[in-house]
Amino acid sequence: MTRIAHLSDLHFGAVDSKVVAGLAAELRADRPDLVVVSGDLTMGARPAEFRLARAFLDEVGAPALAVPGNHDLTPYRLWERFLDPYARWRRIIAAETEPVWRDGTVAVLGLNTARRFGFNPDWSRGRVTRPRLDSLLHRIATLPPGLVRVVVAHHPLVPPEAAPRTPLAGGAARALLALGQAGVALVLAGHLHQRYARLASPAPGAPLILQGGTATSTRLRGEPNMYNRVNISADGAVSVEVRVWGGEAWVSE
Numbered sequence: 001m002t003r004i005a006h007l008s009d010l011h012f013g014a015v016d017s018k019v020v021a022g023l024a025a026e027l028r029a030d031r032p033d034l035v036v037v038s039g040d041l042t043m044g045a046r047p048a049e050f051r052l053a054r055a056f057l058d059e060v061g062a063p064a065l066a067v068p069g070n071h072d073l074t075p076y077r078l079w080e081r082f083l084d085p086y087a088r089w090r091r092i093i094a095a096e097t098e099p100v101w102r103d104g105t106v107a108v109l110g111l112n113t114a115r116r117f118g119f120n121p122d123w124s125r126g127r128v129t130r131p132r133l134d135s136l137l138h139r140i141a142t143l144p145p146g147l148v149r150v151v152v153a154h155h156p157l158v159p160p161e162a163a164p165r166t167p168l169a170g171g172a173a174r175a176l177l178a179l180g181q182a183g184v185a186l187v188l189a190g191h192l193h194q195r196y197a198r199l200a201s202p203a204p205g206a207p208l209i210l211q212g213g214t215a216t217s218t219r220l221r222g223e224p225n226m227y228n229r230v231n232i233s234a235d236g237a238v239s240v241e242v243r244v245w246g247g248e249a250w251v252s253e
Contacts, residue, residue, distance in 0.1 A: 002106040004150075005032040005062070006228035008190025008212030011071065012052040013043030015216045019225050019245050020056060023216060026243075026250050027060045032229070034101055034108060035062045038190040038212055039069025039154025041093065046074075050092040065101045066093060067110040069154035069191060070124040098132070100139060105234050107147040111136050113155040113169045126155030126191070127170035133178060140182045148236050149184045151207075156189050158209045160196045176200045179207055185236055186210060188228075193221040195228075195242065208238060226253075 005027055027035065035057065042049035050072075057064045073085045080087065086097050098110040111133075113126035140149055155169035157176055169175070179187065180200060184207045187200070195213040200206040213226045225245040232238050242253040 001234075002034070002103055002148075002232045003032040004106075004108070004188075004230040004232065005035045006038065006188045006210065006212050006230055007035065007215040008038040008154075008188075008227075009040040009069070009193055009214040009217055009219075010037060010053055010056070011040055011043045011214065011217035011219060012056070013046060013049040014218050015052075016218050016225065020216045022245065022248075022250060023225075023227070024056060024059045027062065031060070031062045033062070033103060035060055035064040036108065036152050036188055037064065037066035038152050038188050039067050039114070040071040040190065041066060041069070042072055043217075044075060045072050045088060047088055047092065050088050054092050063101060065099050065108055065110060065152065067099075067112055067152050067154055068097050068114045070114050070126060073114055098135070102143070102147060105148060106150055106232050107140075107143050108150045108152060109136060109139055111151050111153040111175075113153045125167055125170065126153075128153070128157075128172065128175040130171070133171070133175055137178060137182055140184070148186075148232050148234075149182070150186045150188065150232070151179060151184050152188045154189060155191045156209075156211060157187060158198050158200060160192075160194055160211075161198065166192065176207070180205055186230070186232070186238055188212065188230075190214075193217070193219060194223060195226055197240065210240060 041053040157172040159166035229241040
């Protein structure tokens with residue numbers, strides 16, 4: 001059994017410090033095998049915000065895997081955004097924007113859906129580019145057989161059932177088809193500050209899409225701070241426990 005704590009949209013620079021402290025204490029007390037952060041570790045990609053995010057992950061003490069979100073690319077220094085958008089990320093968070101972690105049961109692979117610019121005026125909308133998808137599929141193909149395959153991205157690949165017109169990452173349909181064919185069982189994502197779980201399609205073997213709300217930010221959108229506890233067994237069975245901030249402590253929903 002592999003235990004994953006799925007956090008998303010931390011937004012250091014706009015956090016509730018009580019929630020942050022409570023979450024760090026909970027994860028230390030019941031340490032998962034892996035902490036996954038599906039993007040937006042910072043509010044404005046400032047170095048101080050990245051350092052706060054790094055300090056939080058270090059305080060938890062568990063292995064961590066994170067991918068960037070749109071807020072992790074600087075909106076202020078446009079020359080940096082265009083020429084070297086992940087310089088601060090690589091310097092403070094991790095050398096990779098698409099890391100890989102695995103144990104004897106699970107392989108977790110990052111997919112970077114953030115983009116430095118777009119022809120759509122809303123640059124916050126992500127995209128699964130063909131080169132990044134091809135790179136991900138190559139990494140999946142080289143994995144040892146028998147591992148449960150999990151992908152982590154920031155932007156949503158399926159909408160919530162109650163809001164089917166929610167904007168998705170560009171190339172989402174193409175990506176989901178490829179991930180299903182590659183045997184991916186689970187996709188962890190965020191961005192919307194809404195939690196939900198949906199199968200990618202009714203087809204047999206379609207991956208489960210698990211969206212996280214914001215774990216620590218004050219930018220709540222009608223839902224409390226939350227994170228997902230994900231348990232994955234060797235036979236591929238996935239169970240999810242939703243943990244929400246109750247004002248004084250984290251509780252199971």
